[in-house]
Amino acid sequence: MVYDLPQLCARLDIPVPALRSALASPEFRGVNTLQLAGDTDLCFADGADQIPAVQHSGAAAVLVHDSFPVVSGPLLIRVAEPRASFFLLAESFRPTSEVQGIHPSAVIDPGAVLGEGVAVGACAVLADGVRVGARCTIGPGVYLGPGVTLGADSVIEANAALHRDTSVGKRCIVHSGTVIGGDGFGFHWDGHAHRKVPQLGRVVIEDDVDIGCNCCVDRATLGETRIGRGAKIDNLVQIAHNTDIGAHVIMAGQSGVAGSSRVGEGAVIGGQVAVSDHVAVGAGARLGGQSGVTKDVPPGAAMFGTPARPVKDTLRELAALAQLPGLLKAFKRQQQELDALRERCAELERRA
Template identity: 40%
Template structure:
């Protein structure tokens, strides 16, 4: 596939400045881009690479400084570059048509039109698989599971019984949805298992990374709402409710019955205790520990998580503590010497 720079600018509704006749064959990072490739700058710290770049065109923001390089100005250079990336790297079909002969599918299962099912897949009784789905090898789907249209389930995923998956969902390899929640009742020194009889609902347009675990509710529902994006290695406990369009980075864990509002941002390795509510548009910085409810539009950091500017001031003061202790010790020695005189 080949475009000219002018065609790229038109394709992303951008404003071209420079040579529009140059051919474009692909895309690359700003550090690596060569002639014939398009790149982008959305983070100012990468602007330092523009002078050394050989890219045929660089997608930038509307307020980017003037340059002698060929640039395409857009409102959102990251999203614009994404469109170009998809053009040059369209998603390839990785499964053969139909259902692989080694798949084990109960006769009661409904499979929608144009769905492809790979080798070794197992699907239990009364499950419903929507149209145009892709289910890769060795996926296990339990009884009474619903999978919506256009959903992509990569190899070695497990969907246990009564899990509901929406439309346009992507689930990456190794993830398990619907495993038992961590529920035990203590009697003396003995722990009795509490039956986990609830379900998991994953709404439309969700993406779940590799090796995540999403537990079924004890009673009721664990819910991953529309547009949520989960990174790899995330634990979602029983009865958790994650609000629409919230994004959570890798190695984070959310304890049982906690509710996260919509449009939240959770950094990597964040721990959130159970039975609390976090508001809408909350940002939790990486490696924070959240032990109390958070109001909407809060930005927090640290352990315990607290307003980020407060946390930074406290961290800065803490770094000064060894020197302060040394100075105090020196002053105490000086006072003792003065008292002896």
């Protein structure tokens, strides 16, 4: 994508900057950071602390707040929300998918149904009963098992696997290496051995969900494992069987939710957080990184630590813990002084 200045301003619905309106318009061929930008790149600056970076940037233009000071350097384009405007434009520079059309090495069962404009990469396998919506992209090496359905405009990146009966909504992205619909971790001790519990349910992923690389979303034992609309899942996340992840939930890398737990709408789960089984995390709750959640979390609560407790309580405990070495030294000193006093008293009693 290439923008000239009038096109860019039209996209942002702002007037062409007055000083440049009658001049030759620069071309914008990409987006970049202030430090790395070249003379055809567009950048943004959030605050006045970035003035030096703006002045020394080689960018063609920088999106800034209306209140940003007048400085020398690149053209300043003033907008209400520079960050949001920048990402709106950055979407236009997304590289075109490498997957175009149906690759001859793809294996597509005659019982699979593909919508208009679907692209399927090399060595992908689509089983019987697969239903793929319009304009979906199926990357190289992807496996779509029997009965898998994809909504329109979804992307399944290279080497992801969606097992039988998985349902994925519209405009979803499943990144490379992720496995959806593998068996849940269910075993029963019969007195002699761990016997596998059949995992007969499925996974349902609603619209506009983004799942990172190398995640695992297990099928339900019975019923559904569900991820709500708009949820964003980072890399290396584990979502166990029969879990319900609410709409617009954020899960950061290496976090995990054990079986039959519920995460409410809009909750934020930090990196390496572990949520135990059969736990309810309330809507809008925030769980700090590396927390261990073993009990229900109220809606809107901010929790941290292992076991997870209210953030203020945990921070007070950590502050007290940091004082422990000094307190131990003081205790030992006081103990030595007390022992010396006892010896002195005993000596005085013997002399009396």
